[in-house]
Amino acid sequence: MSGEGRWVHSPPRPSATFDEYAIAEIQRAAATGIYDIRGAGAKRKVPHFDDLLFLGASMTRYPLEGYREKCSTEVTLGTRYAKNPIHLKIPITIAGMSFGSLSGPAKEALGRGANAVGTSTTTGDGGMTPEERGHSKTLVYQVLPSRYGMNPDDLRKADALEVVVGQGAKPGGGGMLLGQKISDRVAEMRTLPKGIDQRSACRHPDWTGCDDLEIKIGELRELTDWKVPIYVKVGASRPYFDTALAVKAGADVVVLDGMQGGTAATQEVFIEHIGLPILSAIRPAVQALQDLDMHREVQLIVSGGIRTGADVAKALALGADAVSIGCAALIALGDNSPHLAEEYAKLGTRPGCYDDWHEGRDPAGITTQDPELYKRFDPVEGGRRLANYLSVLTLEAQTIARANGKNHVNHLEPEDLVALTVEAAAMAQVPLAGTNWIPGKTGDQF
């Protein structure tokens, strides 16, 4: 090639706007005429806990000795009204995931893992299975719009109830379980024909609005003789008002789920474009609790994109009482494992990217109802892996707490944090690193 030829064409230049994914999605939409459905949470990059740093101890803060001085992790949930609050050894719970979206052995593994480290698991849209109750020492029973499988017997077997108003992946959306995952057992539990697409309601059938919710919570308390805590779960949307209204409605615990929180099956456009990143939602929720003088009396559980002990510690420092994990728990069980690379390739994907949980063809045997697939999954081994992972999260959060001079992980506070970006500083309401500037705040921040 002569030296002059290179000036004829400019080199191939991909568009930042029409990037590889955007183009592929246009082509997919043009070919099929239907939106894309998938599992998991938002995949786009959003301000997250990675944009925060802890300061650690220095001249004005005394650290605690690692491996020697105790740093507690236990948390009690439901102290406001319940006769029997939930006592957890670690502030990391397992989020609601249905039998139906997950296989029976996967649900069992979640229970085994949670039991081993002293935390709770949560049912999902489809009711409570005997296996789940049997393998979960502390089980939270979700009261969802669909009420699939809802009955008073299971209600009274639960250690806590969670009224689900929404979830982070789809605030304002109902459930979806496509026909290929509706086995005989799932269909029977949900009183629906086998093989149909189950589009669970997005609104509760017997209450509308916060004033009704207060009466609904009152009913649930009567049904359970005021014994168990009642959580209210909302997707991160209008966290200040949603938290305030949940408190007004009588919640013992508010569960706040950011857009990175997973779903079993939802439209891609819903997952990626509705709802807030969890980083931006925690402070407004905590502010609502503080304004009502209810911080720590009504506990706050946050979720959506928790991966590490650092994430746990940051969420707690921003004012949460506990966190909840869903996607990370599935990964710990074996979802998206590299050893399944060949099988993921057959499904047109690769480890780390598999999110077609709605199709029921999960080679890891977790998000499926196919007996051939789920029998591959060993619930004992899965439970052990989850317990290991939860232990690591806890150890990491303790490490950070000690470094910041705290003898309980819940003693972490916003002033232990700084932000790496202006956006994160504004959302988390902590100073930009190296400055005393909190965007949106005025006055001396020291």
Next chain:
Amino acid sequence: METVDLQKTPLREFNQKLHDLQGSSDKAEFKVLNPRGKHAVASGIDAPVSVEIDGSVGYYCASMNKQADVVVNGSAGVGLAENIMSGKVHVKGDASSSAAATGIGGMVIIDGNASSRCGISNRGVDIVVKGNVGHMSGFMAQAGNLVVLGDAGDAFGDSIYEAKLFVRGSVKSLGADCIEKEMRDEHKETLRKILDEAGIGEEVDVNEFKRYGSARQLYNFKIDNLEAY
């Protein structure tokens, strides 16, 4: 029969007394006075008891009922007998929205009218409304039967699954995927049994009813149905 005056006895105490009977075969009878619109009256019973309430009740009366026979000599608020499992709940007046919502079994009888969303997400309860039902009744109903002796409002049976809807009067409009269906002998027999159970089999002619149910066109997403979504 034990009389409970809710102006004197806290509701919590009364409901606890009912719950303490769970598992017993005691066919105790209770007469409840002065409910005055209280919510969750006689909710969560799991015993073959009889409760007769003199006056109107608030939300969620007799919710999640099992075995019990509950009569309301008055009207009922939102969510009457929601998630009823078995037994019978009979309201002599009217019922507000979402009567018998998500019921799994048993029977709910409303002598007057029922408001919107009657029998929403029905999963097996038989509901008899002697008057009219409001809009969106039978929404997403999965199983069970809704019998309306009067008229039905807008969007009747919207997004219905396998529940059966029987209406003697008019239907203002049908919801998505709900159609009129042939009233065959087996349906008349089903209806007759329900009316007998409700104590009005002698006075109501099953031949006067039309049957409505699912066209089953929205069971699986089809792009051809786009206008229905």
